[in-house]
Amino acid sequence: MSVSLRKGETVSLQKAAGGGSLSVVRMGLGWDAVKKRGLFGGMKDQSIDLDASCLMFDGGGQLVDQVWFRQLKSRDGAVRHTGDNLTGAGDGDDESILVDLAGLTPAVQQMVFVVNSFTGQNFSQIQNAFCRLVDERAARELARYELSGSGTHTAQIMSKVTRGGDGWAMTAIGAPASGRTFNDLIPLISPHL
Template sequence: MAVSLRKGESVSLTKAAGDNGLSRVRMGLGWDVIKKRGLFGGNKEQSVDLDASCLLFDAGGTLLDQVWFRQLRSKDGAVQHTGDNLTGAGDGDDESIVVDLTALPPVVQSLVFVVNSFTGQNFSQIQNAVCRLVDERGGRELARYELSGSGSHTAQVMTKVTRGGDGWEMTAIGTPASGRTFNDLLPTIAQHL
């Protein structure tokens, strides 16, 4: 069962994962192509290219590394993007980013997960768009955001995972933004570090 958080609320991922602690998380992003009725009947499909990104920050809020469609692996190898889906075709998660929390160097204090519409459609147009954070070990959903119908924005800062004394803590952000890549979101992200 997913942890239901409102914007700004936090949950300890150590407690959420049980006594063994959380070691691997996956951000999953899924969506469908846009289906439009044609002028003379029939349906026409429009591809949508959403992108999942994970940004790695130090304690001072300096961007250390990023994993996105142009860099599928972090420099330390602890964060891996499974590949860029350009259309939204298919079932389940269309893009995923897997993070081995135990392999992250101590300098990495925060991970921020974001979603962008590279092709520019906004979330009022995109069908069945969902992003979620999953415990990779057990497959349990830790957090879920329904993006479809959420507004005319083209991006969202999803969540922040922060290193603490007792392990990792997740904070729901859910802030709408606009931009085609994570670079466009950096000013919005800075407000949450």
């Protein structure tokens, strides 16, 4: 059974997985574009290009590696972006990042997942946005966080997955930010590590 997180909440992924061991997880990001009023009063679809990124940090909060639409695989090969969705069209996850937890470099203690609008469209043009963590082996959603709150921000620090003595845990962050790529968000991520 999936855990629905609220901003600031943390869940043990071992418990969410029913005590089983996790090997590969997927962070999925989904969204829908708000329909715009057309020239003659009808509603029309618009394309919204959001980009999911995974930033990997060591225990001291230093950036070790990153995966995003311009670098689809981490140096150790354990984190892989499945590709850039330029519209948000369709149901389910629009972008996904796969993580082989056992294959991660031991230096990686935290993975922070962010979303940003490279084209500068803001979150007032987005609805039904979420991120969710899925146990790929069991094909089961472990945790979900609804990215609530539309606004003029162009990015959001969604969540983090942390390595600990009891295994992995996910924390919903939900901090609005502005920036076209993950590089713009790094100073804003530090307080959440």
